[in-house]
Amino acid sequence: MSCDSDPYIFTTDTLPSNLRFLPPLANGHLGWRVYNNIMHMGGVYNGEGGRCHRADVPCPLAVKVELEEPVQHTYSLDTHKGIFIHTLSSASATATQSLYSHRHYPNLMVMEILLERQATSQEPVTVKLVSSFTPQSKDIRFETGPDYRGGSHIQGQTTTAEYPGGSCPTVHLIWTPVPVTLMLPPEHSEARWGFILVAASSLDLAEASFDEGLNLMATGSLRPSHEKAWQELWLQSKVEVTGSESLCKALIGCMFYLLSAFPSIHDTSSSFGGVSPGGLSNGGEGQDYWGHVFWDQDIWMYPGIALFYPKLARAVLEYRVGTIDGAKDNAQKQGYKGLKFPWESAVSGREVCPEDIYGQQEIHINGDVTLAFQHYLYLTEDLSMFREGLGSEVIYGVADYWVSRVTWKPEDQKYHLDGVMPPDEYYYNVNDSVYTNTVAKLGLQFAVELAELLQHPAPKEWQAVAEYIKIPFDEEHQYHPEYDGYIKGHPVKQADTVMLGYPLGLPMSPEVRRNDLEAYEPVTDPHGPAMTWGMFAIGWLELGEAEKAQLLLEKCFNNIQGPFQVWSESSDGSGAVNFLTGMGGFLQAVLFGYTGFRVQKDCLAFSSLLPNDVCELCVRGVNYLGSQMDWLLRKEEVCIILREQEGSPGNTKPCNLQVVLKASGTKIPLTPGQPVTFPREPGYVCKLISAASCWPF
Numbered sequence: 001m002s003c004d005s006d007p008y009i010f011t012t013d014t015l016p017s018n019l020r021f022l023p024p025l026a027n028g029h030l031g032w033r034v035y036n037n038i039m040h041m042g043g044v045y046n047g048e049g050g051r052c053h054r055a056d057v058p059c060p061l062a063v064k065v066e067l068e069e070p071v072q073h074t075y076s077l078d079t080h081k082g083i084f085i086h087t088l089s090s091a092s093a094t095a096t097q098s099l100y101s102h103r104h105y106p107n108l109m110v111m112e113i114l115l116e117r118q119a120t121s122q123e124p125v126t127v128k129l130v131s132s133f134t135p136q137s138k139d140i141r142f143e144t145g146p147d148y149r150g151g152s153h154i155q156g157q158t159t160t161a162e163y164p165g166g167s168c169p170t171v172h173l174i175w176t177p178v179p180v181t182l183m184l185p186p187e188h189s190e191a192r193w194g195f196i197l198v199a200a201s202s203l204d205l206a207e208a209s210f211d212e213g214l215n216l217m218a219t220g221s222l223r224p225s226h227e228k229a230w231q232e233l234w235l236q237s238k239v240e241v242t243g244s245e246s247l248c249k250a251l252i253g254c255m256f257y258l259l260s261a262f263p264s265i266h267d268t269s270s271s272f273g274g275v276s277p278g279g280l281s282n283g284g285e286g287q288d289y290w291g292h293v294f295w296d297q298d299i300w301m302y303p304g305i306a307l308f309y310p311k312l313a314r315a316v317l318e319y320r321v322g323t324i325d326g327a328k329d330n331a332q333k334q335g336y337k338g339l340k341f342p343w344e345s346a347v348s349g350r351e352v353c354p355e356d357i358y359g360q361q362e363i364h365i366n367g368d369v370t371l372a373f374q375h376y377l378y379l380t381e382d383l384s385m386f387r388e389g390l391g392s393e394v395i396y397g398v399a400d401y402w403v404s405r406v407t408w409k410p411e412d413q414k415y416h417l418d419g420v421m422p423p424d425e426y427y428y429n430v431n432d433s434v435y436t437n438t439v440a441k442l443g444l445q446f447a448v449e450l451a452e453l454l455q456h457p458a459p460k461e462w463q464a465v466a467e468y469i470k471i472p473f474d475e476e477h478q479y480h481p482e483y484d485g486y487i488k489g490h491p492v493k494q495a496d497t498v499m500l501g502y503p504l505g506l507p508m509s510p511e512v513r514r515n516d517l518e519a520y521e522p523v524t525d526p527h528g529p530a531m532t533w534g535m536f537a538i539g540w541l542e543l544g545e546a547e548k549a550q551l552l553l554e555k556c557f558n559n560i561q562g563p564f565q566v567w568s569e570s571s572d573g574s575g576a577v578n579f580l581t582g583m584g585g586f587l588q589a590v591l592f593g594y595t596g597f598r599v600q601k602d603c604l605a606f607s608s609l610l611p612n613d614v615c616e617l618c619v620r621g622v623n624y625l626g627s628q629m630d631w632l633l634r635k636e637e638v639c640i641i642l643r644e645q646e647g648s649p650g651n652t653k654p655c656n657l658q659v660v661l662k663a664s665g666t667k668i669p670l671t672p673g674q675p676v677t678f679p680r681e682p683g684y685v686c687k688l689i690s691a692a693s694c695w696p697f
Contacts, residue, residue, distance in 0.1 A: 007248050008256075009082040013073055020577045023084055023564040024281030025078045025099060028263035028272060029106035030199055031280020034084050034099055037062035037132040040280050040291065040494035041108075041199055043273035044169045045346045046139035050354035052346050053116065054276075054283035054291030055139035055158050060175040061111045062198050066095045066128040077564050079256035082230045083223075093118055093125040093184070102222075103188035103229035107209040107649055109197040110222060113182060116190040125184040139285075141170055145203075148174050151196075151210055163350050172206035174198045182500075194222060217382075233259055236628070237308035238620035239590060244613050246557060251590060253565030254562035254583035258301060261580055262312045269495050273347065274319040275301050277569070278576045288576040292344035292352060293319070295368040295423075300584035302533050303503065303590050303599075307620045310380050314389075317376060317408070320369050321390045323349025323395070340399030341365050348357055354490040359420035363405070366398045367439020371503070374446045378599045379645055381452065381625055392454055401439045403461045406469065414470040422483055424496040426525075432484040434472045435496050438504050441466050447599075471506070479515035492520055494528045495535035495585075502538045502592060505600075507539075514543055521552075527570050530559040531585025539591040541609050549593065556586045579641065595619060595633060603687040608633040608680055622689060627657055629670070638686070639677040642670040658691045 005011075016022065024033050032039035039059040046055040055696050063460050064086075071088040075483055078085065102108035103327065110597045115125060133152050134144055142156035151174040157560035158168045175197040184191045196213040200206035216222035237259075239251045261275045274293035276283050283291020297316060306313035326349020327339035343362045344353040351359040376382070385441040386392040388556045399591065406415040422433035444466035451458035472481050477488060482497045492593065498520055500506040501513050508516075517539045524532060540549035559582050567582045569575025591597060594617050596607035604624050608619060610633065617633040621643075632639040640659065660666040661678065662685040 001476070004254055005251055006080075007076050007245070009076055010249070010564045011074060011076040012252070013075070013208060013436075015075060016561065018304055018573065021365060021561040021566045021573075023566065024257065024260065024279055025084060025101045025162060026260040026280045026577050027080070027101040027103050027106050027262060028280070029458050030101050030481055031261075031282075032059055032061075032101060033281045034110065035062060035064060035132075036281075037134065038137075038284065039199070040202075041171065042170075042280060043271065043347050044158065044171060044201075045162055045291065046160055046168075047162060048160050048349075050290075051160070051285075052162050052290065052352040053139075053170070053285040053287075054280075055169070055406065056137045056284050057171060057199060058133060058142075059109075059172070060131075060134055060135075060152075060173070060178065061099065061109055061195065062394070062486055063097075063100040063111060064130045065113065066130055067093065068126065068128075071095075073561075074597060079252055080230065080234060081227045082260070082532060083226075083254075088127075089118075091119065091222045093470065097125050098223075100223075100226055100595050101339060102226045103233070103259075104225050105216075106264060106267065107200045107205065107208065107213060109199070110226070111195040111197075112212075112223065113184065113193045113195075114190065115184045115192075117188070118185060122186045124186055127182050129178055129180060131178055135173075135334065145172070148210060149214060149506060150177075151198075151500060152177050153206075155379075161344055162348050164318065166348060168590065172198075172199055172200050172203050174206050174210045178332075181215075186569075190626075196222075197298050214389045221611075225420055229264065233265070234624075236265075236621045238618060239587070240618045241590075241614050241616065242618075247577065247590075247614065249285060249565060250560055250586065252556065253305075253560070254587045256588070257307060257565075257567075258577055258583055258587070261301070262305060263315055263684045265309060265311050267315075270315075270318055270322075272315045272319055274316070274345065275580060277581045278683060279578055279580050282577060287441060288354075290354075291345070292346060294344060294581075295582070296366050296371040296581040298365075298368045300581045302584075303668055304373060304414040304584055306375060306379060307597070308435055308623055310376075310623055311384070313372075313376050313379070314382070314385060317373055317385060317391060317394075318389065320372075320394060321433060323347075324390070326350040327397065330359070331404075339366070339394065339397030340401055341369050341398075357419065357426075357428060361419060362423075362425070363417070363420055364423060364433065364436040364439050367443045368437065370395055370398050370443040370446060374442070374606040375599055377450075378601055379604075386450060386454065391627070392450060392456065393441070395447050395450050396456070398461075399444050399462045402444055403459070403465050403686065406465055408438075412572055413468065415465050415468050416470055416484075420483075422496050423499070424482060424492045424494060426493045427483065427486075430483040430485065431475055432470050434480045434482060435499060435504075437469050437471055438500055438506050441469050441471065442504060444469075459491075462640070464593055477515065477519075478512055479519050480512070482520075488519060489523055491523050491525060493525050495524070495532040496520070498535050498539055499596065501542060502535065502598075503588075505598065506685075510543060513539060517543075526555075527572065529569055529575070530567060530579055530582025530633055534585035534589035534593070537589045539685075541589075541593040541596070541635075544609065545612040546609050549589075553586070553593075556582065556589075591616070591619065597622075603689045605687050606638075607685055608638055611637055625657065627670075633680075635680075637677055637679055639675050642672045644672045650653050656691050660687050660689060662687075
């Protein structure tokens with residue numbers, strides 16, 4: 001790599017002046033921005049309907065360390081280990097504070113203090129622990145509970161349910177009390193202290209987790225078990241470039257923060273509460289979209305994670321399955337059949353958007369959800385998600401919604417979706433949003449396909465609506481207008497129509513693809529959300545224009561706030577933080593742009609194209625049909641290595657994958673542990689397929 005220092009460690013001697021850009025620490029269940037006296041728990045919301053927001057939970061680890069003499073400060077976020085470290089160095093001593101949300105034990109958060117003597121002295125060394133914690137919350141009525149094994153304990157319930165008759169979540173906190181000072185005695189050269197915090201939904205779970213934390217500390221396994229869990233994650237995925245230090249660090253930051261928002265790969269509790277635009281660390285009342293789950297999860301964050309981690313991908317789908325009852329309720333309230341997933345979702349799946357118009361009109365969310373399910377099936381061939389996992393109920397329910405929502409117009413012999421808001425939220429109450437109609441078409445086609453796979457009788461209306469729904473197209477200008485009546489050249493908020501090419505994959509000629517990009521790029525709001533430019537970059541990469549794509553992708557760097565690679569929604573630092581949506585779009589521009597990966601029904605198509613300042617792209621751990629592969633993409637060649645089965649070198653399971661080169665028709669079988677290298681060919685010319693497959697190009 002070109003990075004002189006370790007690119008996985010973000011270091012500074014001064015904290016950002018805007019505390020919103022302090023690094024979040026999360027593990028899919030607990031989320032916290034370092035030093036903040038508030039944290040959040042997955043699935044714990046307070047407030048009814050549009051007032052529903054992530055409940056503020058007080059954080060006993062909101063502690064800053066101070067030494068009495070002049071010190072030099074160093075602050076580091078080690079993304080390899082998932083630990084934030086504050087080091088204070090003086091002439092006589094060094095104090096190190098480490099903070100982390102435990103990656104393997106999701107109910108645990110940890111603070112560790114290490115005090116080391118730097119000079120021989122008979123004087124004790126004292127550090128102050130300055131806390132901003134108060135055991136109170138505006139969202140939860142806490143009461144003091146009996147101490148447990150030396151730990152302080154408070155418990156309470158949120159004040160207001162998400163919907164009338166709904167339950168109010170319970171929160172239990174047990175933590176090691178934090179003293180005002182710590183002292184290193186004269187006769188000692190160093191001393192260590194550990195403080196644990198447990199947050200859980202029941203007393204039994206809280207006590208069991210606290211017991212686990214005490215046991216891990218007693219055996220010296222607390223930090224090693226956390227670091228091992230992060231190491232395991234990083235062994236399964238890597239996205240690194242050679243040639244651009246800024247791109248290198250940005251990609252690492254994106255992967256770290258996105259992975260932090262997902263549960264452990266060993267978590268079988270099925271209690272995952274989804275991913276909101278600002279992650280778990282943010283989302284209190286009036287902030288960062290209130291911690292709600294949008295299309296951001298399914299369209300922007302999900303694809304990059306699903307490429308490496310099928311279990312985490314499935315967790316996203318299971319979250320949506322868990323909200324089916326709410327989606328039924330939403331559809332019925334609108335007067336339609338089937339399922340209407342909410343524009344803003346919390347726990348129940350009922351609409352919690354503060355403004356009715358979005359929940360009523362931004363119905364493309366239904367297609368975004370089903371696209372994630374389709375993507376998962378094509379990547380894994382895991383039909384159990386659709387049988388036992390009830391994924392088929394999602395797909396069929398959304399198909400029924402589309403059929404009941406469309407209107408047939410005899411004058412053009414087409415089905416129409418009227419009165420909608422496209423992804424571009426500058427416009428509302430429009431007819432035939434090209435994006436919305438396309439995701440509806442794709443969802444209906446997938447419902448028919450899935451029904452055939454599962455031998456389920458598909459209503460004939462699914463295919464009829466898919467075939468005859470209007471996809472707006474301007475024959476004169478050979479481009480896709482954003483909606484029926486859109487005036488070419490009018491401003492747009494964000495990527496919308498350009499997403500027809502990717503991720504939707506609507507068939508079109510290179511000329512039309514170019515026309516769409518050229519029509520919308522100059523009129524897209526330069527201060528719009530961060531994920532937009534990644535979609536334009538992918539479009540230009542499809543057309544072979546790597547340098548133009550790179551210029552657009554570099555616009556995203558304005559949204560990265562130093563020194564900890566925290567993203568803001570807008571380039572001026574405003575909007576949601578830590579904006580995982582923007583990170584997801586940026587990551588896709590590399591994973592699906594530079595590589596050309598396209599997850600299709602019968603193959604993983606690919607074609608790499610790197611800009612001038614990127615010499616090499618390493619993508620480790622791509623998981624396709626149960627096989628893990630490492631890819632090394634260079635200017636003129638591609639190298640693929642199929643991983644050997646973990647723990648048994650030379651004794652691997654049979655591989656059923658091969659690469660097919662279109663230009664020559666050459667078929668190259670993949671053998672575990674043996675690299676396969678071949679020249680890069682322009683365009684979509686390569687496919688990774690099952691060797692048993694005979695699908696034509």
